[in-house]
Amino acid sequence: MSNYRNNRGDANAELNTLFQAYRAACPETEPSANFMPEIWRRIEDRQRSMFFLGRWARAFVTAAAVLSLGMAAYLYIPKGHNTIISVESYVEAIAAGHAVDSAEFIDPSLDEL
Amino acid sequence: MLVDFELIKRAQAGDSAAFNEVVLAYRKRTLGTIARLISRPEDVEDVAQEVFLRLYFSLDQLRTAEVFEPWLYRLTVNAAYDYLRKHRRRMESRMSDLSEQQVMLADAVAGGRVDHEVRQQRQVRETVDALLSAVSEADRILLTLKEVEGLSLKELEKIYRVNENALKVRLFRARQRVLKALGEAGDESRGKGTAKAEI
Numbered sequence: 001m002s003n004y005r006n007n008r009g010d011a012n013a014e015l016n017t018l019f020q021a022y023r024a025a026c027p028e029t030e031p032s033a034n035f036m037p038e039i040w041r042r043i044e045d046r047q048r049s050m051f052f053l054g055r056w057a058r059a060f061v062t063a064a065a066v067l068s069l070g071m072a073a074y075l076y077i078p079k080g081h082n083t084i085i086s087v088e089s090y091v092e093a094i095a096a097g098h099a100v101d102s103a104e105f106i107d108p109s110l111d112e113l
Numbered sequence: 114m115l116v117d118f119e120l121i122k123r124a125q126a127g128d129s130a131a132f133n134e135v136v137l138a139y140r141k142r143t144l145g146t147i148a149r150l151i152s153r154p155e156d157v158e159d160v161a162q163e164v165f166l167r168l169y170f171s172l173d174q175l176r177t178a179e180v181f182e183p184w185l186y187r188l189t190v191n192a193a194y195d196y197l198r199k200h201r202r203r204m205e206s207r208m209s210d211l212s213e214q215q216v217m218l219a220d221a222v223a224g225g226r227v228d229h230e231v232r233q234q235r236q237v238r239e240t241v242d243a244l245l246s247a248v249s250e251a252d253r254i255l256l257t258l259k260e261v262e263g264l265s266l267k268e269l270e271k272i273y274r275v276n277e278n279a280l281k282v283r284l285f286r287a288r289q290r291v292l293k294a295l296g297e298a299g300d301e302s303r304g305k306g307t308a309k310a311e312i
Contacts, residue, residue, distance in 0.1 A: 029144040
């Protein structure tokens with residue numbers, strides 16, 4: 001058990017030493033001459049794309065609002081055939097719809113058969 | 114703090130010159146941190162630029178200038194994490210994949226022109242990189258910030274926005290995984306040694 005602990009302790013110490021050595025072994029990274037101009041180029045690119053996205057989004061919202069208003073108007077404005085108030089009775093309406101069956105067009109000679 | 118709070122407030126207010134000064138003050142430190150986090154020299158500058166780009170567009174969300182440094186570390190960690198997720202590190206290094214500097218170094222080592230110290234440093238970097246590639250990106254970043262960057266638990270608390278105990282648990286587990294990888298690497302090298310001795 002104590003051997004196991006010693007091994008773990010050794011491994012921990014070895015890892016600490018490795019990390020310390022790693023920090024010392026990592027070379028200093030110097031920024032290139034293009035570092036700052038490239039940052040500003042990327043910022044401007046992002047701003048430009050955000051600007052176009054914003055314009056597109058505003059156009060989309062406007063179009064959607066116009067379409068919604070149009071649809072609302074279409075749904076709520078009363079239709080022409082709904083305004084005719086029917087005064088006919090049910091029987092009169094059926095008779096009007098089946099004008100061929102009315103009495104004056106039935107051949108009287110057929111009755112005799 | 115490498116800059117005064119006033120400069121950060123001016124940058125927050127949209128002053129481009131102030132932002133430029135902030136970048137100039139922090140770029141070297143940020144490049145160093147990213148170099149240790151991602152271990153791919155050819156992409157360090159690109160990731161650092163991404164960090165400052167995110168900084169530019171998120172400065173208005175910074176509540177007080179006093180927390181600027183943990184905020185920048187947080188952005189650095191997130192950018193490094195995104196990079197590591199996108200480019201899962203390969204265990205083996207191919208010559209076509211090495212930076213110009215690394216190729217020159219490899220050539221010099223082959224030609225015996227590099228002194229003992231440089232060779233040792235390279236070996237240390239390769240060993241730690243190999244160990245850290247055996248664990249997850251999150252473990253790698255956390256351990257690098259704590260053990261290599263030397264950040265305190267208090268600083269890590271501000272970066273990760275978790276309490277000290279949760280951080281201690283995460284650090285302990287990450288360390289255990291690295292120790293396991295170290296043990297396996299040791300066993301492997303001992304195995305090779307025995308095999309060589311038998312031959």
